[in-house]
Amino acid sequence: MDPTSTTTPMHNDIETESGSVWNWWPSWRPTSMSLLKTTESKILACIQNDVWSRFVTLPNQDRIWTLTLTNKAVRKPAEQAHKTPLVMVHGFGGGVGLWIRNLDALSRSRPVYAFDLLGFGRSSRPPFPSDAAKAEEQFVNSIEQWRQSVGLENMILLGHSLGGYLATSYAIQYPSRVSHLILVDPWGFPERPQVQNQSGQDQGQGQEVVKRQGPPRWVKAIAAVVSLFNPLAVIRAAGPWGPGLVNRFRPDFKRKFEDLFDDDTMTQYIYHCNAQSPSGEVGFRAMSESLGWAKRPMLQRVHLLPPSMPLTMLYGAQSWVDSSSGEKVVQIRDETQTRVMLINEASHHVYADQPHAFNRVVESICDSVD
Template identity: 75%
Template structure:
């Protein structure tokens, strides 16, 4: 694996933080390298520099047996965009299989993983714009004309926004359990009118409202950083599923350690995500309000996990909104929100078939 010169982005770190939080970009690099060592195909790992000097950590995976032919070069590349709090390492079960017939690119979103961590606006539209603009600048720097764009969760939201703004650059939009599509349900003031007090919903206790109010003042992953040396254990305790999802690859805490180091760094993209949210589950600018702006000819496929907290009915609404445009919703059995890891063989098979429809 080829690797560009490492850099440390310490913007915004207070000098005493490193002694409290057992993390650094070097530790993140080490954790990621252990994961990427599982790859069997050729991997080119480097930082791609944007016009504003921010850098995007990027992997390009190509098939060893096809690299000397023009077969892969002639095919539209697949670009994979991770979700909130993730990074390129989470695609470890997918990169080799999906690069058999075409180049696969995966990058850490601006503000996440090993990419630069600039300041993000607190305005939802501006925060979204900064992320989407960075994706387009990355594409230009990579020299790609068109791509098959796949986004998971927050990555699906940003991929959709990108496709609306730069439709000529997307050959097929694949949204995997995308976050931020439905509108937040509004309480109906007249819902219980005239039905008696016995059906009136009980308001949450004041202490619950008080805690929720305090937590809303902080970034979503602030607790991991505030926990200091207990942070890694906190991630292992609350996300043991990530260890189970990859237990045949690693018999230790490799994946939870990777997640910890991805998210214990200086908050950046996390600030942008908070700006885009009403709450963790709802976007201030729901994508269902804008999905009609996608070009009618653009194929869109939405993949959901049958056991996910993300409701696949949003996909059904996209089908209705787009009418005769090529739109498909697929639900993968026995998969949670992290479809790509839970049922990776089914996921890889579906994505491969979708890519084959492009070229």
């Protein structure tokens, strides 16, 4: 049962950006934190193991929405308590509900923690700086403060997409806390390809290259306008048509979970996660360049991970994320502690596309820790 329904006033569930010019939108958009809570509760009702859901309050009073799962079938709970917990960090625009195919299986042998990143899902949505390094630091600091508040000494840290980028940054700064780093289709690793200059010569090389026709002016103009907004602004701008937009443009989310829900539960969850104040989006936009690339690519920093830290990178074989970054990480670290694995018939959301294969691989990694 959600303890917040009895221990915190209802108005705490409805968090908006104070002073924002968009504060009138919630009356037009069919969303609220309460609706997100209701939709998420329907998803979490599928969990068979014991689950404790609550807000973890950080020193600055930001709150991180957190699930803790333990196996209620274990005869000796103390045995599971001694296992290194698995901590799962979702990707951009997601939340804890997206792990619904994985939480029960992965909590069979050890405690599992899943939380909504600061600025996403049901967690607090504070302002983020526009500087890439400072925005990243705010995310990473919130993860460390969350760890301290929960009382974890060590963890197996798993991050998907944006969560993989932030998990790597966290492991670089707090290596003693990470027993094994698992990156699932991580965002932000490769450097953005260099663009050839207008003269048709490679920068600094003086060699002729084929001239590429640039996009028309009208395309550049639209791109310039779109770049002024947060990535998911269209969902909020669509008002009452927002949920329909999510259904139309992300029908795959409905398909991935159709054996659990025969309605729009999962697309409604995605909608309510992203129709709130776009705090985490602001942080992501500060760190990103044209969405697909990080301003501070992780390949430039991955050598800062301790050589002894085990690292496993899981990619969907049909994902838009290029798994060659994983091979480059192996070369950079030059260590047997780095593994790259492809999961067949999986796209970017590996954990939902092939949950059984994903769970099996992650369980095996966890068992290798203890």
